[in-house]
Amino acid sequence: MPSPVHHTFGPHVDSAYLRKVLAMSYVPWRYVHGTAPLRLKNVLREKFRAEPVLFSSGRESLYALLKAIGVKPGEEIIVQGYTCVVVPNAIHAAGGVPIYADIDPDTLNLTTDTVRPLLTPRTRAVICQHTFGIPADVKGLRKLCDEKGVVLIEDMAHVLPDHKGPDIGFHGDYLILSFGRDKAISGISGGAVMSRHPRTTAALLELERTAIHDSWWNVARLLEYATRMHSIVRPLSGTPLFRPAVWLLQKLKMIVPVLTSDEKHGHMSHVLKKIPNACAELALSSLMKLRALNERRRTLSAFFARHGRAHNWPMLAGAAADLPLQKFPLFVLNARAKRAILKQENIHLDDGWTGCVICPEDIDLTETGYEQGMDPAAERVCRQILSLPTHPTMTLIQAERLARRIDMLLKEKQA
Ligand SMILES: Cc1ncc(COP(=O)(O)O)c(C=O)c1O
Incomplete structure (x- = not known):
């Protein structure tokens, strides 16, 4: 049986990634605490010329940002149709109302034309998601948001630009980054807000300071994702053992799910968590590559x-x-x-x-x-x-x- 072609069986997990996870298992006391978040921030700050604030996921980063800019109950956040449920969940958790703009089927992104008719005096922000790495018309959206006095958030979960582009990440007031297992770079879990407004940065840093640490066991479970995908899921895919093995791993909670059942039903936890040191270390190593x-x-x-x-x-x-x-x-x-x-x-x-x-x-x-x-x-x-x-x-x-x-x-x- 040829090796599986897949999207989700550890897309970042190669032998170098595994070695990094293995090396971390020799210093398990650094799973939760350590210097990696600071080092990751230094690289992100230089790369995006904005102030980074870290949380344990992209969705928490978005929720924290909406809280930090003071979204009031009933204020509207324009987001595109064709997005991940965690985006409207974060908007709801912050007290906002998601308003869905249609996409251009040639880019899978919202456009100034689909956003303009949805702008009202209640509109607080537009989230522009560069779907699958296809750049949205962020310059046009910047102009529109400036005209209307609306915040522009670039959701960079799917792509981070390098020296060859694309030209994104420099026009939004804020950027949302995800270091999830199948994102542009991967720390298995983790996320960031990049802020270009000092007052919001201060509010975000306070939220980051008061965020709780994830438990050691949970971080250990997150890290096991890499070995489980490499040593169980991929080798068994295409064999009769695949389905029972995945079922068992899920039943025994040996793989942390991407979405909880609450999230699938529209509810996001209001608890913010710090990025675990191990995840920041992996995300940093991924960013350097x-x-x-x-x-x-x-x-x-x-x-x-x-x-x-x-x-x-x-x-x-x-x-x-x-x-x-x-x-x-x-x-x-x-x-x-x-x-x-x-x-x-x-x-x-x-x-x-x-x-x-x-x-x-x-x-x-x-x-x-x-x-x-x-x-x-x-x-x-x-x-x-x-x-x-x-x-x-x-x-x-x-x-x-x-x-x-x-x-x-x-x-x-x-x-
Ligand atoms: C477009 C988009 N934004 C934000 C997120 C949130 O990222 P995370 O999984 O790190 O919470 C996702 C996750 O799937 C996403 O697809």
């Missing part, structure tokens, strides 16, 4: 774009440039059925970003404030999208195999 990580993403994205053009794949116009994409999106008919066929061949393209405008599909949509029909383009996208992996542990050989398989699927009758 950003050029190489992005280069691999560029190589795979360019390969899929080239192959796709040659074989008439239904691709996004906005994704065809030289970008370090977090994943490479296609639009196909019967996307769900195609994913099911591929899964039998050890190609796992379920990434949670399908089937519902607020992802993943098994959340309680009524709690998000989104109503069917609000964002027609986003609804079409999530039905038809088929995303191909471009992560750091995906190889070109796997990409070639996947591309050939996609060619065959697209030629079949129902395509």
Whole structure:
């Protein structure tokens, strides 16, 4: 059985990543406390020319930011349809109301045209998410937000620019970074707000100071994610033992879930946690390799774009440039059925970003404030999208195999 093609089986976990986790297991007293958060801050500050404040996830960072800017009950935060449920959850937790702007199907991002009609005197902020690493029109949004006196937040969970771009991360009042397991860089968990306004920075630093430490056991469990993915999930995928093994790992709580059941039902904890030292150490090591990580993403994205053009794949116009994409999106008919066929061949393209405008599909949509029909383009996208992996542990050989398989699927009758 060839090695699995996947989005979620430890996309950052290569042998260097494992060695780093192993090295940390020799100094377990540094799991929670240590100097890594400070060192990570120094690098982030220099890179983004903004003041970093760290928490244990991107969603907590967004919640903390909305608290720090003093969102009042009922104030509106414009966010795009086709986003992760943790984004509206953080808005609700801060007392705000998410307002969903439709996306441009060529970039999967909101635009000035979709945001403008939604601006009201109650609008407090616009969150511009560079979906899958495709840059949003952040300059246009900056201009619009300046005209209306609205805060612009760039959500950089999916991409961090390097010396080759893209030109994002320098126009927002604030940036949200995630160091989650499948994000631009990975500390397995962790997140940051980058602030360009001293008064908000002071409020954020106070929230960071009073945030609680995660427990040692929880950090140990987080770190085990790397070995579990590398030594159990990947080797067993494609074998009959895969499903029972994953079921058991989840039942025994040996893998920390990305979303809790409460989060799937619209409720985010109001407790802020500090980034664990071990996660900051991993995120820092990942950040120091950003050029190489992005280069691999560029190589795979360019390969899929080239192959796709040659074989008439239904691709996004906005994704065809030289970008370090977090994943490479296609639009196909019967996307769900195609994913099911591929899964039998050890190609796992379920990434949670399908089937519902607020992802993943098994959340309680009524709690998000989104109503069917609000964002027609986003609804079409999530039905038809088929995303191909471009992560750091995906190889070109796997990409070639996947591309050939996609060619065959697209030629079949129902395509
Ligand atoms: C667009 C977007 N923003 C923010 C987040 C939050 O990141 P984290 O998982 O670190 O809380 C996510 C997570 O999936 C995301 O997809």
